[in-house]
Amino acid sequence: xxxxRLIGLAGALASWWCVSALNQVHSGAWMWRLRRHIPLGxxxxxxxxxxxxxxxxxxxxxxxxxxxxxxxxxxxxFGFAPIGSRWLFNPQxxxxxxxxxxxxxxxxLDTSDQGRSLLLSPPYxxxxxxxxxxxxxPRCSGIQFAIVRTSGAATARQLETIFxxxxxxxxLDTRECSPVPA
Amino acid sequence: MFSSPxxxxxxxxxxxxxxxxxxxxxxxxxxxDGGPLSRATLMILTSGARWQNRVGATLGDGRAIAAVAGCQxxxxxxxxxxxVGTPIGIASAxxxxxxxxYLHVRKQIGSSGAEQLTMIVLMTFALVVVAGGGSAxxxxxxxxxxxxxxxxxxxxxVSKLASPVWRRGEAMRGVLSxxxxxxxxxxxxxxxxxxxxxxxxxxxxxxxxTFPIVLIVPRPVMIGVLAAGVVFHASCALLMGLNRxxxxxxxxxxxxxxxxxxxxxMIGLRPDSLPS
Numbered sequence: 001x002x003x004x005r006l007i008g009l010a011g012a013l014a015s016w017w018c019v020s021a022l023n024q025v026h027s028g029a030w031m032w033r034l035r036r037h038i039p040l041g042x043x044x045x046x047x048x049x050x051x052x053x054x055x056x057x058x059x060x061x062x063x064x065x066x067x068x069x070x071x072x073x074x075x076x077x078f079g080f081a082p083i084g085s086r087w088l089f090n091p092q093x094x095x096x097x098x099x100x101x102x103x104x105x106x107x108x109l110d111t112s113d114q115g116r117s118l119l120l121s122p123p124y125x126x127x128x129x130x131x132x133x134x135x136x137x138p139r140c141s142g143i144q145f146a147i148v149r150t151s152g153a154a155t156a157r158q159l160e161t162i163f164x165x166x167x168x169x170x171x172l173d174t175r176e177c178s179p180v181p182a
Numbered sequence: 183m184f185s186s187p188x189x190x191x192x193x194x195x196x197x198x199x200x201x202x203x204x205x206x207x208x209x210x211x212x213x214x215d216g217g218p219l220s221r222a223t224l225m226i227l228t229s230g231a232r233w234q235n236r237v238g239a240t241l242g243d244g245r246a247i248a249a250v251a252g253c254q255x256x257x258x259x260x261x262x263x264x265x266v267g268t269p270i271g272i273a274s275a276x277x278x279x280x281x282x283x284y285l286h287v288r289k290q291i292g293s294s295g296a297e298q299l300t301m302i303v304l305m306t307f308a309l310v311v312v313a314g315g316g317s318a319x320x321x322x323x324x325x326x327x328x329x330x331x332x333x334x335x336x337x338x339x340v341s342k343l344a345s346p347v348w349r350r351g352e353a354m355r356g357v358l359s360x361x362x363x364x365x366x367x368x369x370x371x372x373x374x375x376x377x378x379x380x381x382x383x384x385x386x387x388x389x390x391x392t393f394p395i396v397l398i399v400p401r402p403v404m405i406g407v408l409a410a411g412v413v414f415h416a417s418c419a420l421l422m423g424l425n426r427x428x429x430x431x432x433x434x435x436x437x438x439x440x441x442x443x444x445x446x447x448m449i450g451l452r453p454d455s456l457p458s
Contacts, residue, residue, distance in 0.1 A: 013306065021333055041293065048295055087420045098292030
């Protein structure tokens with residue numbers, strides 16, 4: 001006697017695997033639509049440092065404007081776990097990867113030439129919100145963030161600014177924040 | 183792993199869940215108001231997402247994260263001790279699916295392939311239980327996990343094979359020279375000895391691309407392939423800080439073992455080539 005539950009299970013898992021396999025080779029529009037509907041990342045993309053291996057660290061920095069002049073840049077950085085213990089316990093990896101994920105999403109949008117609509121994109125607004133949430137001195141009148149790529153930890157350190165945000169003016173009520181007209 | 187719940191090896195995936203819980207407990211302030219992963223941040227981040235991808239994203243602050251992570255840690259520990267063959271083990275594993283799902287949606291970003299695989303395993307186990315949880319259902323679940331693992335390694339290997347950086351043997355020095363994933367001293371060694379980098383790159387590519395053979399080769403070869411996997415993931419943990427990959431991926435090797443045994447039976451390989 002057939003067990004329909006087993007047949008259903010086998011069918012569901014086989015379909016899931018087929019979609020997973022297709023997602024490795026077809027990252028076109030219909031796969032993107034399917035991924036948007038399936039929660040929890042259940043349609044995996046199995047790329048580990050490929051095809052573009054990490055060669056630099058993305059860093060989120062920002063600067064604040066006071067009385068018409070800009071202060072030096074500050075960084076939103078969560079640190080790196082000690083090399084001696086990170087093989088077991090590495091919470092900093094979660095936060096650093098979160099920034100890297102946002103930066104990657106932002107750069108993809110930036111290269112797709114969205115123009116000023118980039119200012120309304122979730123990655124841009126999320127990074128701006130993170131920066132705005134940091135403690136600021138009173139009378140800060142403007143803020144601007146940037147993504148800096150650092151590389152060459154083993155040799156001569158190199159820095160490259162790969163993204164610069166608009167300048168956002170902050171009103172007297174520092175919760176207000178608007179981009180300065182170009 | 184589902185078919186052999188008594189084996190310690192079948193439970194090591196849940197060690198990764200304990201570690202994840204501990205990490206999120208330490209990170210709970212970042213989920214509070216004003217933190218990088220506050221509810222306000224998540225509201226902005228998920229503003230364009232469909233409802234099924236953002237439900238729960240703005241639910242709870244650091245205290246909720248601490249509570250759920252704490253629960254996950256205890257539940258996963260129960261599974262490590264009990265396995266997924268006893269009622270309490272089964273219930274704990276299913277509860278881990280719920281806690282892990284909440285932590286995933288509340289975080290949205292910063293996840294890795296290890297978390298992807300863990301979520302897939304937990305969801306698969308839930309489906310196995312819905313299908314009755316008997317030995318046949320567990321074997322089907324194991325076959326799916328084995329197939330996902332084979333796909334993961336093969337796809338990753340092919341992706342590396344298509345990469346000029348990996349083919350030139352220059353990938354490892356770049357990765358290891360980053361502050362997030364690197365060991366500067368080792369990166370300097372690879373810069374000074376580029377052949378070593380080539381060897382490392384091509385070893386990884388070769389192992390990943392040929393991993394599918396693990397399902398059909400004789401047992402001694404299968405043990406060798408899986409042992410190489412353990413060495414690979416242990417090295418990634420030690421050298422790059424990818425700590426949870428070891429538990430997530432190696433935790434699925436029992437599924438590969440069981441599935442290979444059934445595959446051998448199906449294609450009629452000689453008994454002395456069958457895993458015990």
